[in-house]
Amino acid sequence: MILTVTLNPAIDKILIVDTFEVHKLHRLQSGEMSMVSAGGKGVNIAQLLAKLNHEVIASGFAGGHSGHMLCDAIREQGITTNFIFTQGATRTNISILDRKNETLTEINDxxxxxxxEDMRFFIENFERLLSRVQVIVIxxxxxxGVSPEIYIELIQKARKKGKKVIIHTSPKHMDILLEAQPFLINPDMRxxxxxFGQTVDGVDQFLExxxxxxxxxxxxxxxxFTHRLENVVAVTRSMGYVMRPKDMNIVNMLGYGDAYLGGFIHALEQGYSVKNTLQYASAAGLTDVEDIHKEILDVSKIDSNLYRIEIDEIKL
Amino acid sequence: MKKVCDYIHKDISCVNEKSSLRRVINTMKLHRLSALPVVNMLGEYVGCISEQDILNAAVPTYMKSMLDTSFMAGLDQITIHLHRKLDENVVQFVDVNYPSVSPDDSMSYAADLLYRLKGTILPVVDGKTLIGLLTRIEILSVSLDPTI
Structure with missing residues (x-):
């Protein structure tokens, strides 16, 4: 069983138009698309894991009519929901994909x-769930209203019970994560x-x-480090790995990082070797970006894309 | 045979024994549920609390003896009494004998149980672990199944 924590989930509204211009009324034409789905990184990961036949509990905060919409959409995928409802409403994030100019405009609420008090209630709930799950994704x-120190509390509670925590968050919280020491750190460096105050880019700097x-x-x-799709860098205690997808044809970047982590957790749960786990994760990321949808519709494509991931191993 | 696991509403929203009455009322209101499962600190199902349980607790004791007469409790008397109890621990209002069903139980059994209870929810429990709910609409949904 896998627990996902999405403290700030959203309803994702995705508009796919041929040309997007500011200061203009757009009426969608046939062939253009408007999609509404449950979103937020943890929620997206939960949805991929459910498609890969894992038992998943999705948790976090929700509220209002949009919060009920969010939970309904998640449960429709066979996922168990355990969101704490609070005052206020679950936000809506808007993404506009312009196919002709190949631009992506995003507005996140x-x-x-x-x-x-709601945070305390959430933590009590989180502690109870720990005995039911093996892996936790935050x-x-x-x-x-929530301070980043919350990561320390959540991660340490999970670690005390011997659970693996995978975290994807802004690199500005790295000092906090050094204290919390989760199993896997995936900084969101998009x-x-x-x-730590210094620009980090390129394979060598990522490895370092x-x-x-x-x-x-x-x-x-x-x-x-997943944000450079052409050179994903993973570092373990003894090795560095650089994953390069071959002949990548990017159609929609939305959901890439979530597909990567969902793929990683699936492979980890299957007991794959480190190298094969990283290869599967990258293949999931690749499969996601080559489709117009935010999520992977056909998970069997991940397996058929495995051969397209080249891996360099570097002894550290 | 239609089974509970085919119709389960996979939401495990609940309160725990340490939760305050304020938390319970707020959770019912925001989650749009008229009853909530209660779990202990290990996450094991211990009972249920319903709007009716809270209303029963809200009526001051001296008024309960008058309920059989034409005396009607005033809203103020109920709400003021309840307001004083908002920070009290929920455990005293929990119906610890409230039954649950398991995922392998038949929907006929669940429907019969819910009908006799005159309740609004049936917690679904696997072993001792809460895994979801059945509400009256899940029972009614069985009739919508075209294969019947």
């Missing part, structure tokens, strides 16, 4: 503000390329930064 942004983080986190096992 703030989301609900979470009170300390992914996505923090809602207003819009923030700095780690990963080694540095693992040195400081004796309990952590993986640091993975």
């Amino acid at each position: 703030f989301g609900q503000e979470i009170s300390e 992914a996505g942004s923090l809602p207003r 819009s923030d390329h700095t780690l 930064a990963g080694e540095d983080i693992l040195r400081k986190c004796p309990e952590s096992q993986f640091v993975i």
Whole structure:
């Protein structure tokens, strides 16, 4: 059983238009698309894992009519929901994909503000769920009113019970993560390329930064930089790995990181070797970006894309 | 045979024995549920609390003896009494004898149980672990199944 934690989930509204212009009324034409789905990183990961036949509990905060919509959509995928409902409403994130100009415009709302009391109730609930699950994924942004120290509390509670925690969050919280020491750290560096105040980019710097983080986190096992699709870098205690997808044809970047982590967890749960796990994760990411939809519709395509992932192994 | 696991509403929203009455009322309101399963700190199902249980607790004791007469409890008397209890622990209002069903039980059994209970939900429990709910609409949904 896998638990996903999405503290700030969303309803994703995705519009796919031929040309997007500001200051203009757009009426969707045939061939263009409008899609509404449950979203937020942890939720997206839960949906892929459910498609890969895992038992999943999706947790976090929700609220209002949109919160009920979110939970209904998640349950439709066969996932168990355990969201704490609070005052305020689950946010809506809007993405506009312009096919002709190949641009992606995203507007992410703030989301609900979470009170300390609701957070306490969430933590009580989280602790109870730990005995039922093996892997916990904490992914996505923090809602207003919640301090990043919450990561330390959640991760340490899970670690005490011997559970693996996989975290995907902004690199600005890296100091906190060094203290919390999750099993896997996947910094979300799509819009923030700095780690500990320094710009980090390129394979060599990723390998160095990963080694540095693992040195400081004796309990952590993986640091993975996924945002450069052409060179995904993973660092373990003894090895560095660079994954390169061949002949990638990017159609829609939305959901790429979530597909990667969902693929990683699936392979980990299947008991694959480290190399095969990383290969499967990258194949899931590749399968996601080559389809117009945010999520992977046909999971068998991941297996057929495995051969397209080249892996360089580097002894550290 | 239609089984509970085919119709289960896979939501495990619940309160725990330490939760306050305020938390319970808020959870019922925001989750749009008229009753909630209660679990202990290990996550094991211990009973249920319904809107009716809370209303029963809200009527001051001295008024309960008058309920059989034409005396009607005033809203103020109920809400003021309840307001004083909001921070109290929920455990005293929980119906610990409230039954549950298991995923392999038949829907006929669940329907019969819910009908006799005059309740609104039936917690679905695997071993001692809460795994979801059946509400009256899940029971009614069986009739919509075209294979019947």
